[in-house]
Amino acid sequence: MTSRGSTKAIRLLELLEHLAVEPCTATELARRFRVGKRTIQRDLQELEHHGYRLEKRGRRYAVQPTSTALNPVEALAVHSATRLLVHHTRINERHYRSAL
Numbered sequence: 001m002t003s004r005g006s007t008k009a010i011r012l013l014e015l016l017e018h019l020a021v022e023p024c025t026a027t028e029l030a031r032r033f034r035v036g037k038r039t040i041q042r043d044l045q046e047l048e049h050h051g052y053r054l055e056k057r058g059r060r061y062a063v064q065p066t067s068t069a070l071n072p073v074e075a076l077a078v079h080s081a082t083r084l085l086v087h088h089t090r091i092n093e094r095h096y097r098s099a100l
Helices: 004-021 026-033 037-049 072-088 094-099
Strands: 054-057 060-063
Touching: 004 026, 004 037, 004 060, 026 037, 037 054
Parallel strands: none
Antiparallel strands: 054 060
């Protein structure tokens, strides 16, 4: 038997997966997950509170894709660290050099 908290956690994960594929209204989501519309609205607020970027298109909700690219400061930090590593490594490691 699953606890109430684990049921909610599973629903939140499935909600994220579903919204990443197809934008839906709160009513459609409530029907799909067999909960009330207000429960879905609270779930959406909780997801936003935890840092997930939700976008509202009319009455439909969708998950904004997350960027995995480095920003300029992060890219410079990685480049500098790699150069430092190559400089202080006595082994001529081709993987380090190709990364530069």
